[in-house]
Amino acid sequence: MDIFLLIIGFLVALLGIIGSFLPILPGPLTSWFGLLILHFTGAVPMNWAFLGITLGIAILIWIVDYFIPAMGTKKFGGTRYGVIGTMVGLVVGLLAPIPFGIIIGPFIGAYIGEMLNEKNSGKALKAAFGSFIGFLTSSFLKFIAAIIFTGLYISIFWEYKSIFFTFS
Structure with a gap:
């Protein structure tokens, strides 16, 4: 059962990295759930202080994530249409079979959103550029946090690896 939880936890942590770029999946929170699953194994002792601190960080990033793109858009004179366009452009960019769609999509989406309004x-x-910069900043912050949480996952696993693979 521990090996099953180890694999599921690692897949959830990896899903958190992917979630750093998808607007529907909270990346750092998802990676944190991978850490939580790892602590449910019999090999890793439950560390409530560690889990509480990392959860606090994940929630803080999740909350800040809602403000950064809006701050970038407003800083460059944009409106809500630019923010919505950024999110729509991100989804289209992910699904469209074009190179760098995840980067081009939000910018074009923000531009179209602002053109509908202004x-x-x-x-x-200018507003599309601000929305795009806000999106990149937010995604980068989430990506770094998810990478760190996944790195912590690997580090904790590595510390207790002999317990996972001891067969009696």
Whole structure:
């Protein structure tokens, strides 16, 4: 059962890294659940302080994630349409079979969103750039946190690996 939990926990931690770029999946929180699953194994002792601190960090990043793209858009004179366009563009960019769709999609989506609201293409381009920068900043922050949580997962596993693979 411990090996099953080890594999599931690792897959959840990896899913958290992918979730750093998907707007529907909270990356760091998902990676944290991988850590939690690892601590449910019989090989790793439950460390409530560690889990509480990492959960606090994951929740803080999750909350801040909602403000960073909006701050970037507003800083560059954008509106809510730019933020919505960024998210729609991200989904389209992920699904479209084009190179760098995950990067191009949010920018084009923000631009189209701002053009629907503001007919001035220069202002729309500036706001789209701000929305795009906010999206990149937010995604980078989530990605780094998810990578760190996955690294912690691997580190904890490595510390207790002999217990996982002891057959009696």
